[in-house]
Structure formats: structure tokens, C-alpha cells
Amino acid sequence: MSGLTLFDKLWDAHSVRSLDTQTALIAIDRILLHERTGGIAMKALAEDGRAVRDPARVFVTMDHVVDTLPGRGDRTIMPTGTQFITQTREAALAAGVTLFDLGDPRQGIVHVISPENAIVLPGLTLVCPDSHTCTQGALGALAWGIGSSEAEHALATNTLRVKRPATMRITVTGLLPDAATAKDLALHIVATIGSAGARGHVVEYAGPAIAALSVEERMTLCNMATELAAFTALIAPDEKVFAYFKGRSYAPGASQWDDAVAHWRCLVSDPDAQFDREIAIDAGNVAPMISWGTSPEQSIRLDQPVPATLAGPAGHAAARSHAYMGVDAGSPLIGLPIDAAFIGSCTNARLSDLRKAAAILQGRTVAPGLRAICVPGSSRVKAEAEAEGLDQIFRDAGFEWREAGCSMCFFAGGESFGAGERVISTTNRNFESRQGHGTRTHLASPETVAASAVAGHIVDPRGYR
Amino acid sequence: MAFQPVRTVTSAAVPLLRDNIDTDAIIPSREMKSVAKTGLADGLFAGWRYLDEKTRTPDPAFVLNAQRWAGAQILLGGQNFGCGSSREHAAWALAEYGFRAIIAESFNPIFHGNCVRNGILPVALDAVPIAALDAVVHIDLTTQTVACAGQEWPFHLDEESRAMLLDGLDPIALTLHDADLIAAFETHDRAARRWAWEPLEGSLHD
Ligand code: SF4
Numbered sequence: 001m002s003g004l005t006l007f008d009k010l011w012d013a014h015s016v017r018s019l020d021t022q023t024a025l026i027a028i029d030r031i032l033l034h035e036r037t038g039g040i041a042m043k044a045l046a047e048d049g050r051a052v053r054d055p056a057r058v059f060v061t062m063d064h065v066v067d068t069l070p071g072r073g074d075r076t077i078m079p080t081g082t083q084f085i086t087q088t089r090e091a092a093l094a095a096g097v098t099l100f101d102l103g104d105p106r107q108g109i110v111h112v113i114s115p116e117n118a119i120v121l122p123g124l125t126l127v128c129p130d131s132h133t134c135t136q137g138a139l140g141a142l143a144w145g146i147g148s149s150e151a152e153h154a155l156a157t158n159t160l161r162v163k164r165p166a167t168m169r170i171t172v173t174g175l176l177p178d179a180a181t182a183k184d185l186a187l188h189i190v191a192t193i194g195s196a197g198a199r200g201h202v203v204e205y206a207g208p209a210i211a212a213l214s215v216e217e218r219m220t221l222c223n224m225a226t227e228l229a230a231f232t233a234l235i236a237p238d239e240k241v242f243a244y245f246k247g248r249s250y251a252p253g254a255s256q257w258d259d260a261v262a263h264w265r266c267l268v269s270d271p272d273a274q275f276d277r278e279i280a281i282d283a284g285n286v287a288p289m290i291s292w293g294t295s296p297e298q299s300i301r302l303d304q305p306v307p308a309t310l311a312g313p314a315g316h317a318a319a320r321s322h323a324y325m326g327v328d329a330g331s332p333l334i335g336l337p338i339d340a341a342f343i344g345s346c347t348n349a350r351l352s353d354l355r356k357a358a359a360i361l362q363g364r365t366v367a368p369g370l371r372a373i374c375v376p377g378s379s380r381v382k383a384e385a386e387a388e389g390l391d392q393i394f395r396d397a398g399f400e401w402r403e404a405g406c407s408m409c410f411f412a413g414g415e416s417f418g419a420g421e422r423v424i425s426t427t428n429r430n431f432e433s434r435q436g437h438g439t440r441t442h443l444a445s446p447e448t449v450a451a452s453a454v455a456g457h458i459v460d461p462r463g464y465r
Numbered sequence: 466m467a468f469q470p471v472r473t474v475t476s477a478a479v480p481l482l483r484d485n486i487d488t489d490a491i492i493p494s495r496e497m498k499s500v501a502k503t504g505l506a507d508g509l510f511a512g513w514r515y516l517d518e519k520t521r522t523p524d525p526a527f528v529l530n531a532q533r534w535a536g537a538q539i540l541l542g543g544q545n546f547g548c549g550s551s552r553e554h555a556a557w558a559l560a561e562y563g564f565r566a567i568i569a570e571s572f573n574p575i576f577h578g579n580c581v582r583n584g585i586l587p588v589a590l591d592a593v594p595i596a597a598l599d600a601v602v603h604i605d606l607t608t609q610t611v612a613c614a615g616q617e618w619p620f621h622l623d624e625e626s627r628a629m630l631l632d633g634l635d636p637i638a639l640t641l642h643d644a645d646l647i648a649a650f651e652t653h654d655r656a657a658r659r660w661a662w663e664p665l666e667g668s669l670h671d
Contacts, residue, residue, distance in 0.1 A: 016650045017643065023625040025643060027650055029661060037552065039500050050637065056665040080498045087500045124661060131551040131575060147553040147579040148502075149636075157640045159647055163623055165574075195485055196545040200574060229545055229573055252660035260660035295485050317484055410550075413495035431487050431549060433512050437495075 003270025005167050006236050007202045010142040010267070014125045016159055026162045028154045030057055030119055032128035033097075034110045036064035036412075039088030041129060041151035042095055050156045051095075058097035058155065059119050060088065063109045065412055066102060068375050068402035073102065078414030095155075106249070108378020108404040111135040111346040115219065116380055118248035122237035122264040127154050132346050132428065133232070134225040138218035139244075140237030140267050142202075145226065165231035166276040168201035169269070172209035174284040179462050181356075182217035183348055183426070183445035185209070186224040187289035187299040189281060195297040198230035201277065204269060205235050209283035215244045216352045223347045224428050227296040236268040288460060290333055291430045291443040293321030298430075299443065302460045305330050324432055325440050326422070333442070333458050339421040340371040341453035342435070343399075345409040348426035348446050349377030351384050357450040358390045360464045361397040367456025371417070372399040375407040397454070411436045424452045468584030470633035474566040474604045476538035478613075481528055482595070486542050487549030488576065492558040494550075505558035539602050541595055542569035546587075547576025556583040566604050568595055568611065581626040584633065594618045606630060 004012075016025040033041065038060055045052070052058060065081040066072060074085050085102070092099040100106040106117055111132055114120045122140030127133065129151040136143035146160070154160050176185060190197070203225050205218075213221065218235050225233035242261050245251045252260040269275075291299040292306045298321055300307065308329035309319045322329060327336070343349065343357050354376065366372045374394045376382035382404050385391055391401045408415055409427045416436025417423050423441050426449050427434075430441040442458065451461035489512075496508025507521070514529055516522045523530040540559070546569035547555060556579040559567070566586040580587045586606060600614040606627060611618050622630075629636065640647075655662050 016647055020624045022623050025640065025647075027647070027654065036497075040502065043500060044502065048637075084500055118664070121661065121664075123658075129551055129553075131549065145551045145575055147551055147556070147575055147582065149553060149582040150578065153637050153640065156637050157644075157647065158651070159640055159643075161625060161636055161640060163625065195548060196571060199545065199571060229548055231574055250664040252664055256660035256663050263658065263660065320483075410489075410494055412497070429487075429489075429549065431489050433493065434489055437512070437518075 002274045003272040005269045005273040005275060006204055006234055006267055007142070007167050008273070010123065010125070011164065013123070014142070019161055023161055023163050025159050026125060028127055028158050028160055029124040030059070030126040031151070031154050032110050032114055032119065032126065032133070033058065033060045033151065034064050034130065035062050035066070035084045035088035037129040037148055037151070039084055039091050041148045041155060042091035043087060044148070045152045045155055046091065046094065052097060052155045053158050055096040057158065058095070059100070059114070060092045060097055061100040061107055061110050061113055062088070062102050063405045065414065066405050067414070068405045068407040070403060072403055076414055078412050081412070081414060105379050105383065108380065109346045109349070109406055111219070111223070112350060112377035112381065115139055116248065116378060118245050118251035121245065121251065121260070122241060122267055127151070127160065131226045132223055134230065135219050135223040135346055137225070137233040138215065138222040138235050139241055140235065140264065142232065142234070144232035165202045166200055167204070168198055168277040168279065169204045169206055169275045170279045170281060171207040172205065172281045172283050173207050174282050175209055175212055176283045176286055179288055180286040181445040181447060182213055182220040184289045185283065185286050186221050187291065187296065187443060188286045190224060190227050190296045191289070191299040192281065193228060193279065195227055195295050196229045198225065198228035201230055203228065203230045203233045204275070205233060206269070210235060211238065214352060215240050216350045219350070220347055224296065227428060237264050288445065288448055288462070290448065290458065291441070292325060292327055292333055293318065294324050294430055294432050295321070296428065296430060296443060300333070302334060302448070305332050326420070334460060335457050336422070337457045338370065338424050338452055340373070340417050340423040341366065341449050342373050342408055342423055342425040342427065343446055343449055344373070344375030344377070344407050345427040346377060347428040349375060349381065351381050353426065353446045354381065354385050354390050357446040358393040360447055360450040360461060361399070361454065362393050364397055364454045366398040366453040370453060370456055372397070372453045373402060373408065374399045375402040376404050379404045408435055410434055411439070424449050424458060468633050471565060471584055471586045471630045472606055474538055474586060476602060477534060478539035478541050478568065478598045478602045479528055479534045479537045480541045480599070482541060482543055484543035485545045485548055488547055488552050488555040489549050491547065491555040492552065497552070497554050502557045503561060505554055506561040509558040509562045536563065538563055538565040539604070540564050540567045541598060542567060543592070544570040546572050548573040551575045553579045553583070556580050556585055560585055568598065570595065581629055582636070584630065586630055587622070588620045590618060590620055
């Protein structure tokens with residue numbers, strides 16, 4: 001008998017019973033909701049005459065459609081956004097669940113506030129009707145994105161009927177070069193294995209390069225596992241993670257802490273564990289990356305030219321991407337003028353991300369006519385950044401300094417960058433019209449976005465450190 | 466919520482043969498205007514379907530607008546169909562528009578689950594047979610086969626999804642049969658993993 005993977009241990013510990021050869025009834029420890037999809041789940045459940053089984057396990061935040069302009073309230077630029085906010089609030093109050101409403105210091109993007117408040121913990125199962133829930137696997141929890149019907153199921157039963165995913169380990173050997181960030185690593189991996197490269201698999205990231213990442217950098221990496229079509233991502237929790245959680249709002253208290261840590265220390269794949277797939281990535285080969293097309297897999301090193309059209313169906317997709325993005329095969333992206341820069345989202349809007357961008361912006365200003373926006377990932381990140389004066393650096397550089405939320409990570413009919421505008425962005429998706437109808441999105445790290453904002457065109461951040 | 470069971474689907478199949486058709490493309494976020502599961506068919510593929518979204522002027526070049534595919538219940542796609550956001554609105558919009566099955570090379574897992582829960586049969590087939598489906602297509606879930614123009618190909622759907630689609634089952638009702646088992650599991654877990662439960666009890670929870 002070979003050993004168990006970290007995933008096997010989490011799965012077994014939460015398996016109430018097996019339903020058939022592939023599917024089990026899995027106990028769910030925490031449920032997160034937001035106003036974009038959570039309101040509808042709670043409302044539909046209530047309309048079916050069903051109750052939330054354990055409201056203490058359910059946390060709701062306002063992040064997706066709320067405005068991020070200063071002085072915001074329930075009114076939104078998105079035409080029907082107010083309805084999402086008020087209906088989610090009403091449903092949350094009626095269900096008796098915990099709500100981090102507008103104005104609450106704990107409000108923010110769901111995948112940022114959950115670790116911040118220790119709602120997610122190593123060894124827990126956590127679900128949220130949002131595809132980037134995989135972010136939270138960075139803390140050693142089995143956390144994955146679900147649809148609304150599944151959210152109703154989890155709310156009503158504290159379980160889900162889950163088809164067991166296959167396992168895959170991505171071992172990242174060596175260490176990231178100084179110039180490369182966790183975002184560059186994430187883009188490098190999706191460019192290497194493709195946007196369906198981990199379909200049906202739970203990906204465990206392991207290896208020295210992962211151990212060396214900070215807890216926040218691990219979240220950036222795991223955030224983009226959904227761009228590989230993974231079931232979710234996982235990283236075995238270590239001392240950094242334990243230290244991260246100590247003293248946070250919903251972390252185990254003093255009387256339970258030692259037990260918790262003892263349990264968490266067992267959350268590793270056994271040395272002889274067998275994975276369905278194994279991939280090795282050499283961190284030493286990772287350099288600053290940027291996306292050129294309309295899928296995260298269409299990413300290249302900053303110093304590479306835009307790839308040419310390939311033969312066959314992939315070539316068709318590439319030609320479409322070239323046309324949409326207004327880039328030419330064989331041309332460099334460096335030097336391409338940009339209209340806007342966006343620093344935000346659950347990928348790259350935690351305190352360490354803002355610090356890295358601010359270090360580049362300090363004493364510099366953004367190019368004339370360029371629109372630059374910084375949206376902290378949570379109200380807490382915003383407050384901490386302000387306490388150390390980062391907001392002033394962003395403002396002095398010419399950035400808008402916003403309230404916390406998803407903001408222009410995605411376009412829901414509210415604010416957008418506009419058709420044909422070229423945006424360099426710290427977000428995770430560059431799909432057609434993701435940030436606005438016809439908007440052209442280039443994904444990159446906070447450093448690359450900050451440096452490009454200063455230059456007014458795409459640049460390599462290495463010259464700006 | 467229960468839906469119409471799906472055993473067979475017989476229809477022309479609309480070829481939208483692109484890879485990575487994401488849920489933003491299927492139902493753009495701007496088309497999700499209310500806190501409801503309905504009223505979405507009009508927004509299906511809005512970014513591709515209309516020359517002008519405001520006036521809803523159809524783009525004659527987009528496949529769904531061709532007269533030949535009016536009323537079709539099967540949609541064909543490429544690899545990684547339904548990637549991107551987990552929004553179930555994508556499945557609701559497809560179902561409301563009238564699609565009962567999607568045949569694609571592969572599916573995003575969340576989207577796959579959302580289809581099954583809303584009475585849309587996801588069929589994974591290779592590119593070659595998909596390209597050949599240019600006459601009336603007959604999908605039979607009981608035999609797990611796709612037939613077209615005298616040819617037949619097998620496909621596989623996992624047991625749980627199959628049972629749900631064939632019977633139009635409500636998974637919540639199904640799971641509630643195990644309520645005692647869930648309660649017993651929790652009683653044991655609450656003692657074994659005090660640290661996971663204690664933070665949710667008492668004064669911290671507000
Ligand atoms: S920040 Fe963007 S990717 Fe993250 S949850 Fe919000 S909308 Fe989704």
C-alpha cells in the first residue's frame with residue numbers, strides 16, 4: 001500500500017459516505033458567499049422552503065458588484081447592482097449568517113477576507129460559488145469553487161456530493177530568480193501546461209520554490225489554478241502558515257491552538273504517496289511574464305515576441321486573439337502603449353502586492369493621460385496600507401486609491417475601461433470583454449503593472465527597481 | 466430544484482467549434498441583471514450574437530443566428546467548454562434558450578456540474594466525430610451513445626450525473642435521506658476536531 005496524498009487525507013477526513021465508485025458525500029466546514037451569486041442561492045433555498053442548516057458556518061461579503069469609489073453606498077454604477085446588494089443583505093439577515101457588509105472593516109474580496117479572518121484554516125473543507133476559491137488551498141484547506149445549485153445544497157445539508165478528482169503534483173524545483181514573482185510563476189505554469197492542463201485534477205504545489213514563497217505569494221499562485229481547469233489547488237501548510245493564522249479572528253483560541261497545530265502538521269503527502277500525474281517545473285527558468293492573447297495560457301516572457309498563428313484549430317484561436325488584442329505575431333509587447341493600469345483582484349491585491357507596486361511608484365508618476373487605479377483586496381488591506389503610507393505613494397504617483405472590492409477585475413455592466421482600450425492588469429483573466437466590452441487585457445505582476453504605468457507602455461520592471 | 470429528466474435528445478447540432486468558450490462569453494456578466502435564474506436566454510452569447518447589444522441587432526455572421534439552426538437543442542463546442550467563472554447563469558441561459566445537450570471535446574468541471582444540475586446533458590467526444598455531426602444528431606443517455614448519419618459513437622458520463630439527469634433528481638432531497646448519517650458524522654467530528662468547531666461557537670460568532 002502506498003502512502004496518502006495530502007488530498008487523500010483531506011478527502012477521507014470529510015467523507016461521510018461513498019455514494020458510488022466515484023462520488024462521495026463530503027462534509028463542508030465553511031461556506032462563503034458574495035452578493036453576485038450568494039443572494040440568489042439563499043433566496044432560491046428559502047423559496048424552496050429550506051433552511052440554512054448551520055448559519056454559524058456561513059460567511060457573506062459584498063465584493064463583486066459594489067462600487068469601489070470613495071463614499072460608496074448601496075447605489076452602484078452597475079444598473080441593477082443595488083438589487084444584488086440589498087437582496088443579499090436581506091437574505092443573509094433572514095438566514096442568520098455572518099455578513100461583512102459595506103462599512104464593516106472585515107469587508108473585501110471573498111478570497112482575501114477569508115484567510116485574513118481565519119475563516120479558512122488548514123485541514124478544513126470550504127466552498128464558495130466562485131471559481132477562484134482555489135486561492136484558499138494555499139493555506140492547506142480543501143477549498144473549491146461551486147455553482148449556485150451546489151451552494152444551495154451545501155447551505156441546506158452542510159455536505160456536497162462530489163466526484164473525486166484525480167491528483168496531480170506540480171513540483172517547482174530550484175528557486176525563483178529575484179526578478180520573478182509568484183504571478184510570473186502562475187503565468188509560466190499556465191503557459192506551459194495550458195488552460196486545460198490540470199482538468200479534473202486537484203493540484204498540489206510542492207518543492208523548494210513553493211516552500212520559499214510567502215503565504216500571500218502562495219495565494220497568488222493557487223488563485224490561478226482555475227485557469228488550468230483544476231478542481232482546485234493545495235499547498236501543505238507549514239510553520240509560515242501556522243504563524244500567519246495565530247491570533248486572527250476565527251482562528252482556534254489558546255485552548256485549542258496546540259491541538260490544531262498538531263493536526264495541521266500531519267497535512268502533508270506521505271513520502272511514498274502516488275499521484276495520478278506528476279509534473280516538474282524549474283523555477284530558475286521563470287522570468288517576468290505577460291499575457292498577449294485572450295486566454296491566460298496565451299502568455300509569454302516579457303522579452304519574447306508575440307507567437308505566430310499555428311496550424312489547425314489552435315491557430316484559429318490564436319488568430320482570433322491577435323485580432324482582438326490588436327497585436328501582431330512576431331512583434332514584441334515591450335514598448336506597446338497602454339491606456340490604463342489596474343492593480344487589484346484576489347490574485348494580487350494583498351498588502352505585500354501593494355508594497356511591491358509602491359516600491360516602484362515611490363518618487364515616480366504615471367505617464368500623462370494614462371488611467372491608473374489601485375483597488376485594495378479588502379478593507380483591512382486598505383487600512384494597513386494607509387497606516388504605512390502606501391496610499392500616499394499611489395496617489396502622488398497619479399493612481400486612484402479605491403475602496404475594497406473586485407472592481408474592474410470583471411465587467412458587470414458598471415465601470416469599465418472601454419472598447420479597444422489596452423489595460424495592463426494584475427488580475428487573473430484576460431478573456432474577451434472581461435474588463436469591459438472590447439477591452440484588451442494584459443495580465444502581469446504588480447511590479448510590471450506599476451512600472452508600465454510609469455512608462456506609459458509595456459516595460460520590463462527590472463529597470464525600475 | 467428538479468428539472469425535466471433527460472433520456473434522449475434528437476436535434477440538429479449548432480457548430481460553435483471553438484476551444485475555451487468561457488462562461489463570460491456564454492452569458493456576459495452585464496447580462497446578469499437581476500437576482501434570478503430566469504430572463505437570461507436573451508443574453509446568451511450576447512457579445513457574439515449581436516452587432517449592437519443595446520438594440521439587439523443580430524450579427525448575421527454568428528452561427529446561432531442562422532435560420533438553419535433555429536430551435537436546435539444541441540450545441541457543439543471544442544476543448545475546455547465552460548471555463549472561467551463558476552456562474553451557473555451560463556447553464557441557466559443555455560437551458561432557457563432551449564439547449565438540452567452540449568457535445569464538446571472536454572468541459573470545465575464546475576460548468577459540467579452546473580449543466581447536470583439544470584437538465585443539460587454534457588457529452589464529451591473527440592474532435593473528429595464532433596466535426597462529423599452535421600445532420601440530425603441522436604443522443605441516448607441510457608446507452609451512452611451519439612448517432613448521426615448512420616454512424617455511432619460511445620461516450621461516458623459518471624454514474625451520479627447519469628442518475629441525476631435520467632431521473633431529474635433533486636440532489637438536496639437525495640442527500641437529506643442521509644440526514645442521520647450527517648448528524649452522526651458531525652457529532653464525532655465536533656469532538657475529534659474541537660479546534661475546527663470552537664471558533665464558530667460563542668461570542669466570536671456575530
Ligand atoms: S477579484 Fe476578480 S477574480 Fe477575484 S473574486 Fe473578484 S471578480 Fe472574481
